[in-house]
Amino acid sequence: MNAQIIDGKAIASKYLQQIGAQVELLKTKHNIHPKLAIVFVGENHASQIYIKNKERAGVACGIEVQILHFVSDVSQRELEEVIVGLNEDCSIHGIIIQMPLPARIDASILSLVDAKKDVDGFSYLNSALLYHGMPGLVPCTALGVIKLIESQNIAIASRRVAIVGRSNIVGKPLFHLFLQRNATPTLCHSHTQNLSDITSQADILVAACGAIGMIGAQHVKPGCVVIDVGINRSDDGKLMGDVEFDSVCKKASFITPVPGGVGPMTVAMLMHNVTLATYMQSNLDDVTI
Structure with a gap:
């Protein structure tokens, strides 16, 4: 068996087209122009790449993206004032604070973002x-x-799902999304004993543990759907996932690659959230995404 590759880049492109149609409707029918503000502190190279990807996605679907770039020694108070100002700015429909932040900036600053504009969903x-x-x-x-x-x-309904990783960004919200779709999810983590005993029973396996190649063929049930969320850098700088792709590919029915799997969809869903937030803030109900 060789797994079918799920092309996240191609699927994300289709979603951006759908989002673009919804954004165009906002502009032509309601004269509302969705806008995303990204607060970026410092010069983190990876963050700069992620921001460029978000800008490109914004262009693809007609969402304006504004970058508010601050030097790494910006004060906590100054950042807090910026976020409060964005919350009050009616022309801004979505706000994200690009992570990571400098260690001296308290992570509680994330809680200042208005929930209606919190397009990261945090x-x-x-x-x-x-x-x-x-x-x-x-x-x-x-x-x-x-x-x-x-x-x-x-x-998804009635399927057994194993999620490896319990972060607030992926693991925990995924557990609830699967549960809402009538799956039976199990959330595994670093203290889970006999991990392969659990994952090898799953019809759908999501690897989001942040460890190169942690999920091998022994963790996978034949015919399982394997989603690799991991984005890790090897010693030679190569992007790698949490799944041993070559061995797992021989047992799975579907698998996502790294790169080109979940990553592009994350950016597309950010644009989805900006569009949805715009509709919610405008008290409109003709959204179809």
Whole structure:
């Protein structure tokens, strides 16, 4: 068996087209122009690449992206004032604070972003809405994983799902998204004993542990759908996932590559969230994304 590759780049491109149609409707029918503000501190090279990807996605679907770039020694207070100002600016529909931040900046600054503009989906309110199965803004990577699976017409209901990694960005929100779709998810982490005993029973396996090649063929049930969320750098600078691609590919039915799998969908779902946030803030209900 050789797994079918799920082309995240191609699927993300299709989603951006759909989002673009919705953005065009906002502009022509309602005279509303969606706008995303990205707060970026310092000169982190990886962050600069991610921001460029977000700018390109914005151009692709008609969303304006504004970069607010600050030197690494910017004060906590100054950043807080900027975020409060963005919250109050009606022309801004989405706000993200590009991570990582300098160590001296308290991470509590993330909680200052208005939940209605929190297009990363990290706020306490959006987390609570997800927990209760209510409409809100969902973390982009978690949402992207679900959309990738659904794009292949893979059944989720009644399936056993193993998620390896319990972060607030991927693992925990994914658990609730799968549960809402009537799957039976298990959330594994660094203290899970006999990991392969759990993962090898799963119909869908999501690797989001941040460790190169942690998931091998012994972790995978034949015919399993394998989604690799990991983005790691090898010693020679190569991008690698959490899954041993070559060996797992021989057992899985579907698999995402790294790069070109979940990453592009994360960016597409950010644009999805900006568009959705714009509709929510404008009290419009004709959104179809």
